[in-house]
Amino acid sequence: MTYPERVLRVAHMKRSKCTTLAIHHRPGSFSDRWIEYCTENSIRYDLVNCYDSDIIQHLRSCAAFLWHWNHYDCRARLFARQLTYSLEAAGKLVFPNSRTCWHFDDKVGQKYLLEAIGAPLVPSYVFYDEEEAMEWAGATDYPKVFKLRGGAGSSNVLLVRTRSEAARLIRKAFGAGFSPINRRASLRDSISAFHHCRTHHTARGLIGALFRCVIPGDIERRMGRERGYVYFQDFIPGNKHDTRVVVIGNRAFAFQREVRRNDFRASGSGSTILDRKKIDTEFIRLAYEVSRRLNLQSTAYDFIRDESRGPHLIEMSYAFPANGQVAKCPGHWDGNLKWHDGKMWPQDAILEDMLAQIAVRSAEGI
Template sequence: MLVGIHINHKKSLTPFSKGYIDILEYNNIDFKILDIQDDQFWKKFERLDAFIFQVGHTSDMLQIADSFMPIIYNYVKIPVFPNFNTLWHFDNKIKQHYLANYFNLKFVDSKVFWDKKLAINWIKETNFPLVMKLRGGAGSTNVTILRNPNQARHLINKAFSEGIKDSSFPGTWKVKYFPIKKYIHNRMIWAKRKLLREDTSSYWMISKNYVYYQKYLPNNNFDTRVTVIGDRAFAFRRFNRTRDFRASGSGKIDYDMDSIDKRMIKIALETSEECGFQCMAYDFLYDDENPVICEISYTYVDHAVYKCPGYWDKTLIWHSGHYMPQYFILKDLLNVNLVHPNNQY
């Protein structure tokens, strides 16, 4: 058996992809590192029994994946991760909005406008505060709260003129939302790249000629992240950043399994089965007392899932243990029994 693993846009392996290699090596399964820029890529591809491309949130990675993954989905007959159902809406909240509407999924109420006049008229009648998001972004980037129609009108005008650049939303990178050490570290990396005349940002897409809103859900001091891999559900709670309404990227994680709302586990498992997702992380909030999905993403920080004390299966039976998510992804993709490495992370 030979598994192909594609590198990222910086010609290296992501930490998540290195996790695949750790498991493959531990189980004596051969793998090959691939790069679409290699003239021999398709020739090497012919020898593969499975293929993995852990596409990340950066504009560069999304652009690369969009250039050749459709060929694999349409013309190649080997197991692929992520598959089409899992990837096509990745890091695009508008696509997820339409997917949720089609399947009548339990998503937070949201609106998409492609017409400026319709958006302007709508904000005159809707209730505030209101959450506005760009189509992509992770770790609470590209998310802002609108307190009144004037704020909303300002961003509508910008979206339907020059557009809004990724990571330039109001409040996205304020120091108060991040631990000071993390903020300084990120700024030092940025300064080094600037001096070396390297690309200072992999997030360069412009959001233009649309606006996307979600209902503001007050009294949510945390969200619940449920990660479904196959028919297994891992879960933890993430508490909001200090003086902020956002939890994603806060690092304030609670792994108490007894605090998890089992309705969220059931919704996540059912959604993954209905939509044909191989792997999906769901972010839940409460609308009054009802759990609703705010965002989904097939990729995430692997060690956060590993630290979960176990998982629920599709019958909501609990299974104790710490597992690398790559272990179950590979087990399902290759359809083989694997041995889990010890002492990870």
């Protein structure tokens, strides 16, 4: 959207009576910037607490509701999707909407979805029966990649080199199960982050991770164990980085994430490259294709290439760090893959798309 269009849209929002946005504020999430944007642009908004039992009543007069909930928000995971669906049934606009969030933090759900639309997902295998999984593990080739369905920052992603390693994981998956929080992996990442850059922030992270190694956190206790299924992917070797593409409406932001040293995993490495010339625009095209096909509001896609340069999608996610790399990208590609200079908060892009939808609805008298 050009600058005058943005100004006009915001001006329209100020005039319209039906502008009430409801925001659930979680400090450190997208809501910090949403509130700032509304204040800067004199847009009316209400702060609501979506944990209130009468939240539906509170939201009765609002046009749209925004809530950035994330992976490790145990309370949100109990009902965020249900609340979203219910508000949509009442005709409200919601961010994230059901289409955008039902597969969030669920790699198994994404496997079915991406296969169903013919997206180039890394060949993936899921089993709900130990014997079947063992049979497959005995016949397949290695290495493979083992993953839990949830998690972030590569914490629940492992390279499986041999049949016996796969068998051990399968037995555990159908036995004691796995903790959704990998304490050892987060300690390793915290040590490496501290080595890389010694700040109060990384020191606090390291102390927290050391503490968590001894005493499991509340999140881990509440989330329960992952068991009763096992999920593998073909291992795509030779990638020094993955490419994250974030599509929000008609804007695609992209950057590369370098893999950790002596490792194959990029997510959570903390080392990113923001040079737009290095971005493979085929990934941008594919990301737009999936977003359009599924009609998604805002989604981050992670891509790699195989040895014959074929593109592979690893996973998709509506939520990403509020102060992460997207806002640092020097510009974005529009839906025609035309580059536009200029940094932008992803939170602004999400909110502006929402405001545009409200404006269309109010013009149509909805």
